[in-house]
Structure formats: C-alpha cells, structure tokens
Amino acid sequence: MNAPALTLTQMRYVNKAFWRNPVSAFFTFAFPLMFLVIFTALLGRDTIVVGGREVDLSTYYVAAMVSFSVITATYNNIATSLTFQRDLGVLKRTNGTPLPTGVYLAARVFHALLVSLLLVAITVAFGTVFYDSEVPTGATLARLLAMLMIGAASFCALGFAVTAVIPNADAAAPIVNATILPLLFLSGIFIPIGDNAPDWLTWTARIFPVKPFADGVQAGFLGTAFHWSDALVVGAWGIFGLIMAARYFSWEPRT
Amino acid sequence: MTDIAVEVRGLTKSYGNVNALAGIDLQIGHGEVFALLGPNGAGKTTTVEILEGYRHRDGGEVAVLGLDPGRQRARLKKHIGIVLQSTGVDRFLTVAETIAMYSGYYPRPRPVDEVIEVVGLTEKRNSRVVKLSGGQQRRLDVAIALCGDPQLLFLDEPTTGFDPSARHEAWDVVRNLATLGKTVLLTTHYMDEAQHLADRVAVIAAGRIVAEGTPATLAGRDTARARVRYRLPGGVVPPADLGEPPDPDGFVEFAPEDLARALHSLTGWAIEHAIALDELQILRPSLEDVYLELTGAATEAVTAPGVRPPAARSPQ
Numbered sequence: 001m002n003a004p005a006l007t008l009t010q011m012r013y014v015n016k017a018f019w020r021n022p023v024s025a026f027f028t029f030a031f032p033l034m035f036l037v038i039f040t041a042l043l044g045r046d047t048i049v050v051g052g053r054e055v056d057l058s059t060y061y062v063a064a065m066v067s068f069s070v071i072t073a074t075y076n077n078i079a080t081s082l083t084f085q086r087d088l089g090v091l092k093r094t095n096g097t098p099l100p101t102g103v104y105l106a107a108r109v110f111h112a113l114l115v116s117l118l119l120v121a122i123t124v125a126f127g128t129v130f131y132d133s134e135v136p137t138g139a140t141l142a143r144l145l146a147m148l149m150i151g152a153a154s155f156c157a158l159g160f161a162v163t164a165v166i167p168n169a170d171a172a173a174p175i176v177n178a179t180i181l182p183l184l185f186l187s188g189i190f191i192p193i194g195d196n197a198p199d200w201l202t203w204t205a206r207i208f209p210v211k212p213f214a215d216g217v218q219a220g221f222l223g224t225a226f227h228w229s230d231a232l233v234v235g236a237w238g239i240f241g242l243i244m245a246a247r248y249f250s251w252e253p254r255t
Numbered sequence: 256m257t258d259i260a261v262e263v264r265g266l267t268k269s270y271g272n273v274n275a276l277a278g279i280d281l282q283i284g285h286g287e288v289f290a291l292l293g294p295n296g297a298g299k300t301t302t303v304e305i306l307e308g309y310r311h312r313d314g315g316e317v318a319v320l321g322l323d324p325g326r327q328r329a330r331l332k333k334h335i336g337i338v339l340q341s342t343g344v345d346r347f348l349t350v351a352e353t354i355a356m357y358s359g360y361y362p363r364p365r366p367v368d369e370v371i372e373v374v375g376l377t378e379k380r381n382s383r384v385v386k387l388s389g390g391q392q393r394r395l396d397v398a399i400a401l402c403g404d405p406q407l408l409f410l411d412e413p414t415t416g417f418d419p420s421a422r423h424e425a426w427d428v429v430r431n432l433a434t435l436g437k438t439v440l441l442t443t444h445y446m447d448e449a450q451h452l453a454d455r456v457a458v459i460a461a462g463r464i465v466a467e468g469t470p471a472t473l474a475g476r477d478t479a480r481a482r483v484r485y486r487l488p489g490g491v492v493p494p495a496d497l498g499e500p501p502d503p504d505g506f507v508e509f510a511p512e513d514l515a516r517a518l519h520s521l522t523g524w525a526i527e528h529a530i531a532l533d534e535l536q537i538l539r540p541s542l543e544d545v546y547l548e549l550t551g552a553a554t555e556a557v558t559a560p561g562v563r564p565p566a567a568r569s570p571q
Binding site: 009016085 | 339341352357359361362399403
C-alpha cells in the first residue's frame with residue numbers, strides 16, 4: 001500500500017478507537033458544546049466591546065468555543081492520547097513494524113484536524129440556530145479557514161512536543177491542563193476580554209499562541225479586524241513545537 | 256540463504272560507564288527455538304533490543320536474517336515479529352480489527368483469521384482488547400507479531416507475571432510456532448520455561464554468555480556425577496562404600512564413581528538386612544542448580560570491590 005492509502009486506513013482505526021473511548025469522546029467533543037450552552041445561558045444577554053464594536057456575548061462565545069474546540073481536539077487530544085499510547089507500549093510496538101512512522105503520526109494529525117472541523121461545524125450550527133450568530137462568507141470565511149488550519153496544525157505540533165515533558169500517562173491530563181488553562185483564561189476564551197482589558201494582560205497573552213489564534217477566529221465571527229501577524233505568531237509556535245517534537249519525542253515509555 | 260538466522264560476534268553496549276554487554280557471541284539456526292536465560296539486569300533485553308533494531312550497539316558484529324539491524328532496520332522489520340515485555344495494544348479495537356490493522360503494515364501478511372486461529376483466539380475475535388484476560392492479551396501480542404508472516408520471532412519474557420494456566424497457554428502458542436518452522440528467540444528467567452520450549456539455551460550473566468547448550472546438557476549437567484540419596488531406620492549404619500553415617504533424620508547421600516555398581520551393592524545390602532530404603536533417589540543437577548551456580552559466580556565476579564553491578568542501571 002502507498003503512504004496516502006496507508007494513512008487513510010490508519011486514520012480509520014484511530015477514528016474507531018477515538019469514538020469507543022468514552023473519555024476522549026466526552027472531553028474532546030461534548031465539553032466545548034457544554035461550555036457554550038452554560039456560558040451563553042449565564043452571560044449571553046450582555047454585550048462587550050471588542051475591536052471598537054459592540055457585540056453580543058452569545059456571538060462572542062461562539063467564536064471563543066470554536067477556538068476552544070480546535071485546541072482541545074488537537075493539543076489536548078494528541079498530547080493525552082499519545083502519552084497513553086506511549087506508556088502502553090503501542091508506540092514502541094508500532095515502531096517495530098514496517099509502518100513508516102510518518103504515516104502513523106500523520107494519521108493522528110489528520111484525524112485531529114477532522115475532529116476539529118466537525119466540532120467547528122457543530123459549534124457554528126449551534127450558534128446560528130440558537131444564538132443568531134452569523135456564518136462568515138467570502139474573504140472573511142477564507143481567512144477564518146486559513147486561521148483554523150494554521151491553528152490546528154500548530155496545536156497538533158505543540159501536542160507532540162509537550163509529550164516530551166510528560167513523564168507518564170497519569171501526569172498527562174494535569175500537565176496538559178496546567179499548560180493550556182492559564183492561556184485559555186488569559187486569552188478570553190472562558191471569561192470575555194474586551195477592549196477595556198489591562199494592557200499588560202493583553203500583551204502577555206499575545207506572546208503565546210492561544211490569544212492570536214482566538215483573535216483570528218474572532219475576526220471571522222465578530223467582524224473585527226484580521227491581522228496576518230496573528231497567524232504568523234501561531235505558525236511560529238507550531239514550528240517551534242515541531243522542532244521540539246523532532247528533537248525530544250519518544251517512542252518508548254519514559255519510566 | 257544460509258542456515259544461520261542470527262549471528263552475533265563480540266557484541267558490546269554500555270550505558271554511561273556501566274558495561275551492559277561485555278562481548279556477546281550467539282548463533283541461532285533457522286527453525287530453532289533459542290532461549291536466552293538470565294537474571295534481571297543481566298543484559299537479555301539489551302541484547303534482544305539490539306537485534307530488533309531498537310537500540311544501537313557500541314561494538315561487535317550482528318546479522319539478523321543476514322541484515323544489520325542498525326543500518327538495515329527498515330528492511331529487517333518486514334521479516335521479523337516482535338513481542339515486547341509489555342503488551343501494547345490499543346484497548347478499544349477488537350481482536351480482529353487489531354490483527355487486520357497490523358497486517359496492513361506488511362508486504363505479505365498472513366490471513367487475519369488464520370493468525371487468530373494459531374493463537375487460539377477465534378472465539379474472542381470480536382471482543383475488544385480491554386475485555387481480554389492477561390493470558391489472552393499475551394496471545395494477541397503473539398498474534399500481532401505473526402501478522403507479517405515473519406521468519407524470526409522475538410519473545411521478550413513472554414510469561415513474566417502470569418498465573419500458571421496463562422503460562423501454559425502461552426507455552427502452547429510458542430510450541431505451535433515451532434511446528435510452523437519459525438525461528439524463535441525468547442528471553443526468560445524461568446528455568447521450566449526454557450526447559451519446556453527451547454531447543455538450545457544460553458545463560459547470560461553480567462553481560463556475558465556464561466554457558467550454552469541444550470537444556471539437557473547445559474554446563475555438563477548430563478555428565479555431572481549423580482548423587483544417591485536414601486533413608487535408613489534409626490541406629491542402622493551403612494557400609495563404608497555406601498556413604499557416611501546418616502544425618503539426624505536418617506538420610507545418607509553419596510556420589511559413587513560407578514552408579515550401577517553402587518546401586519547393585521546398595522540394594523543387595525538392603526535386601527540382606529531387610530531394610531526398605533525409604534525415599535531412595537538418584538539426583539542430578541537440575542537446570543536450576545546449573546543456572547544458579549553459573550549466574551551466581553558471574554554476579555560475584557562483577558560485584559567485587561570497586562565494580563558496580565550492571566543491574567543498578569539496567570535499561571529495563
């Protein structure tokens with residue numbers, strides 16, 4: 001079998017295992033939708049000023065949860081599942097078969113991208129039906145899709161990289177959360193951050209990949225300005241993740 | 256192709272300043288079941304993982320199926336099957352899905368159902384891996400290693416941590432492999448396992464091969480002098496050529512030069528004096544005796560002052 005066909009076949013098995021694992025299916029899939037409903041129910045009637053425009057918080061949350069679902073489906077999902085696979089010895093075993101390692105990893109990345117896309121579609125549909133948020137079109141849509149792709153790929157790479165500092169499967173969830181939760185809060189994913197946020201907070205968040213990614217996604221839904229520099233920061237983090245992963249990724253259990 | 260499946264000469268490997276392997280020589284023929292015996296940390300896994308291509312050697316020559324696992328690993332992978340110490344299978348796939356998935360990695364796989372049949376998991380073919388018992392998971396491990404129809408199989412401690420019935424299940428599978436004509440290299444620290452399964456055994460201790468042979472002849476256990484042991488009723492003393500005076504429990508043990516003559520005169524003497532010769536036994540060194548002696552001596556040699564035992568930094 002050639003590499004693309006092999007990747008596709010491998011992806012089907014990754015997909016089967018993904019949906020049969022209640023933990024991954026729930027935390028990756030149900031979580032963002034659950035948050036969307038809860039946040040919007042609590043705060044959805046308020047408005048916030050973002051990029052000089054006043055927007056409904058329900059619309060704000062649709063954009064925020066789109067960002068959140070892409071990050072969980074890529075960063076959290078890849079880091080946690082690969083650490084489990086590594087500790088179980090699945091990675092070492094696979095590394096002893098003729099399957100090219102690139103195919104194995106690509107299958108996981110493409111699967112994560114597909115799950116992200118599905119989640120984004122569901123979140124957007126949810127927002128349109130229940131919260132009257134608008135579906136972007138034309139150039140806005142094209143820029144949004146570009147941002148989603150750059151973001152998903154970069155957070156996959158960071159997911160691979162972070163496994164290098166996760167000593168064992170028990171530590172996977174705590175370390176993943178410890179690295180991503182502060183950034184999610186700092187970047188206005190859970191608690192809306194508008195134009196009146198303190199400067200130091202905005203600038204701190206801009207160094208890391210979550211805020212630029214969330215801003216880029218926001219531009220697609222809220223009609224705020226889109227900056228390619230945001231995509232650049234996210235992409236740079238992705239490349240950094242890739243380099244770290246290439247250097248420190250381990251096929252064998254660390255302990 | 257030659258008759259030699261695995262050829263190792265002067266293999267060395269160190270971790271930091273610890274010599275894990277201090278010059279290993281091995282030769283395994285095609286179709287042979289070969290057991291590498293040794294205590295934990297002796298270098299079994301290091302040796303096997305170098306042959307499998309997981310680790311790089313520091314020195315020596317290695318040819319596995321005529322290929323160098325260090326430089327020709329990609330080619331080698333198509334012809335070998337590996338069962339690692341820990342079972343590593345995705346828990347949410349079924350047995351049949353797992354086998355089908357791994358089969359897809361090989362150029363000439365065996366039919367999925369045939370592989371499942373060989374390891375006796377036909378009834379479980381649609382069960383998820385997470386639902387299998389320990390013994391069944393180990394059989395699945397072997398099945399995965401068989402997917403690509405390999406010429407050579409590596410089994411690293413296939414039954415460690417098993418209950419007796421699971422061990423016997425695993426042994427049946429390995430014997431099955433031998434009848435398929437596969438070459439098998441297994442590591443173990445169980446004597447009975449080596450005795451049951453292996454055509455040939457090498458004992459490894461402190462990074463060296465200290466003995467090699469068939470389980471029956473290892474380290475001259477077949478030619479070692481037999482000892483005769485029997486029990487006498489209180490107060491009876493045997494003639495001088497049939498052992499020392501009995502110990503407090505009445506046992507006498509001696510190592511005759513000529514076993515047949517000694518037994519003849521012992522039984523003759525016993526009939527004459529109407530002695531029952533309770534618990535008469537002829538003892539030869541067991542594989543375990545030989546093994547303990549070999550590995551004990553080797554371990555003592557390296558734990559001499561100033562030398563660190565390799566077990567302290569084993570890669571396992």
